[in-house]
Amino acid sequence: MSEILKVSGLVKRYKELIALDNVNLSVKEGEIFGLLGPNGSGKSTTINCVLSLLEFDKGEITIFGKNMAPKAYDIKKEIGVVPQEVAVYDTLTVYENIDFFCGLYIKDKKERAKCVQDAIDFVALNDFVKFRPKKLSGGLKRRLNIACGIAHKPKLIFFDEPTVAVDPQSRNKILEGIEQLRKSGATIVYTSHYMEEVEQLCDRILIIDKGHVIAEGTIDELKGMIKKSEIITIETAGLDEDVMGRINDLSNVFYSEYKNGVLKVEAGAGKHNVIDIVNILQDSGYSMKKIFSEQPTLNDVFLELTGKELRDD
């Protein structure tokens, strides 16, 4: 897969504040690349620098192998942007908005009409084409926002937190749509502070915090970076300290606690963690009601790498 976007040594300062500190990233053709970080971490700043909306102090940005600049119109033609806020005109209808923004890229009327219709079909706004945005629900507005960004069929699409303040049904539709766009050949850069979305959608993820890149890789690679690889929860009654001691003595276990009849164990990488713990409990004559084994989440990754929770809402 060829490299579609490359950012090297990106530095952005606002007077004394360093918003981006030596950010490096690389996006390959056909992948969904996630930019994950809490609010104010530098995700949108990175995107704005990449799109040449924001001047940066240091670094290099290449898209499709060419240097990105404010007047790089040939590169901009192939890019689609779905901003964080709904960026449409309230005085134009759904169709007119999509046609207007598509018209910035495609001059041919016939070709444009087809692209606009495809975009309307894609976001399922066919019943609302004559509506003004004010009359649309939050979810429908978000879908319109997406349609305006993708109608010209760009090769590289930036989604900047497209699901903020969206109901679960619309969120799923949006995520399905993004997956579909990838299938149709687009490369996608997706920023979010919702780890579940990123985990569900992205092939590779870059975690950013306070302008610093914390980690980059596939989900497995990121999870492999932390000690904790399995969280085991068992409901059992009256566990004594002896048994707890035996569980703690297991080589993979690095943390355990027993509260209100629930045993929680965090263990490192190992194939038999659950069996080993269950064996100890059975040997000691304890009966078990429910047993869960969970993989660590990106929040666990973020927590371990930065010492704080990723989610702030």
Added chain:
Amino acid sequence: MFKYQLLKNIRNAGFLFWSLIFPLALMTAMYLSFGGVYNMMNSIDPIKAVVVTEDEGEFATGFQELVRSMADKDADEYYFDLSGNMNLEQAEESIKSGENKVLFVVKDNDIEIYLSNDHTSSAAIVSKAVADSYKNKYEIIREALSRDPKAAMAILEEASDIREYTQPNKGVFSGDPNMYSWYFYSSLVMGIFFNANGGTAIVSELKADVSCEAMRLSASPAKKGKLIVSSFLAYLVIAVVINMIQLVVMRNVFNISLGNDILKLILFVVAANIFSISFGIICGIIFRGTRDNRANKTTAVIMLSVFLSGEMINTLPGNFERICPIVNDINPATIMNMAFYRMALYNADLDFYTNMAKIAAVSLIFIIISAIILRREKYASL
């Protein structure tokens, strides 16, 4: 792109309110308050008059010829509706019956004036002014009459104050300007000047730190210059259409004179709108803050300018003329207001070209400054 820019503006309720509805509402309020009085004051009919000469001397024939020239119905302005030849007895009878309002009897190098019982004050004043001026300037008027009766009439008008009773003064701020018309033109200018908000909106819609739509525009391959020109033209077209509607209402509903040269008036409307929109662009660049912040600041500047031009207190420009004339000279609303007023009421060609040149020069300066600043802003200043 242009089509959608037009649609955006046509459907922009705020823009339509301030540029179209608000000025029309003010005009309507003015008309309902003072329209009746104004129309009565301006309906000065030619004075029904008769001249009887009791000698055949040059003084008498000269006066007869002068009054005849002032009763020429083919002329732009005529003061008298002159009855045919009558002897003194018939003339006196016509005054008694009210058929004629003024009787001039010329005898022994003197003029006696007789008025009907139902004469108007303006008939009395104008008749007396004509007779007195003729007597005082007889030598000059007689000499002018031998060349051209109109020249003689001009001398008489100059020597007397009869124009004050028949039409507004030429000087806007001196004497007794026609404040009724001034108010209507002031409201029109306010509408034109409110179009400056369109200029400010153009800047806001292009700055990604001000509006999120601008982020899309800045990230697109559309060139900034093209976007500005298309938005500018869209605002200009709608602004001119709005002003045309206002002019039609002014003339047909409120009976305000638009002068004889409508083409020049339209040209000036276009020029004034170019000025206003470019002024709004400069405001949009200078002022900082959110989209609403910028629009509010531009509106405040417009309001101040319109206020100083006499929209609320119509004596203000006159006071400035006496105390600090530069305020009138640099206030865009006063310049535009004065231009419309003089063009419509006096058809002054020189004024038209001077004001057009003034407005065009300032617009050009604004446009050049805006282009330089906006071109230098390569990034979207997020």
